Amino acid sequence: MTFHKTLAGCEEGSRAAWQGFVASYTPTLLRLLSVYAPACNEERQKQVCQESLRLLCADNFRRLRTLDHQSERECIVHLRAFLLETGANQLDPAADNRNAPEPTPDTVKDLLKGLPLIHQLVLFLKLAGYSDGTLEGILRITPTVAQSGLQRLQQKYTVILKRERDGGLWPAAWMNLLRHAWAGGSDACPHLRQFTRILDGQTGWNEKESAEKHTVGCLHCLERWAALREVTHWLGVMPPLPADHVDVLLSDLPVKAEPRARTSLLKWMFG
Ligand SMILES: [Zn+2]
Secondary structure, eight states, X not given: OOXXXXXXXXXXXXXXHHHHHHHHHHHHHHHXXXXXSTTSOHHHHHHHHHHHHHHHHHHHHHHHHHSOOSOHHHHHHHHHHHHHHHHGGGOOGGGSOOSSOOOOHHHHHHHHTTOOHHHHHHHHHHHHTOOHHHXXXXXXXXXXXXXHHTGGGTTTOGGGTTOOXXXXXXXXXXXXXXXXXXXXXXXXXXOHHHHHHHHTTOSOHHHHXXXXXXXXXXXXXXXHHHHHHHHHHHHHHXXXXXXXXXXXXXXXXXXXXXXXXXXXXXHHHHO
């Protein structure tokens, strides 16, 4: 089933469509939670996912209808923000790391200043909580490029360098930074679609150059660029959720029962 059909089916409460949606996208959502809410164990992560799905379905799928409907990755970028906001109450500011200054919008903007876009992305995703290996996979860069992007972290943020596991050290502070970035867009910001087109090599050099020039000075757009790269990566590598896990997540949603019951009744009546 294609993305568009799945989404349309989900809005009608089709069980098959929701099975597809949950199987395809929940693994990415769980992976994101393990980075942005690392204190949550697997069970809590599933509960946050379940709560997000429930909220998407509330009020005749009102929230689901507000997600981007044109492109899968853009839809999941919006879903990512919705999920992280839903899970934000799990983050305890007291649990943030104290061995390095917590990242704030101002300190992060200072760290990013003057860097080329690729190094900004490296630094941003590193502070968010990614290990070097995952970061290289998300941005499709060599360790050498990654390391030169990390140079500015040598002084104050040695605590996050050389980490082998994914998981943010300042989940509460980073959530504040994300909220600041989400709220900070302006009319000058390119549409997320333009970033997708750039990522897919579908734009001319001028368009790419102008969007990149804007993004190096705009935290709102840098965050969306980083989110698009993350989502693209995880959608590509995470296997679908096993059917029994899908059923557990669906049990709480207002999905229509399979027509199986009706079929078996007809079968019983007419053989
Ligand atoms: Zn912008």
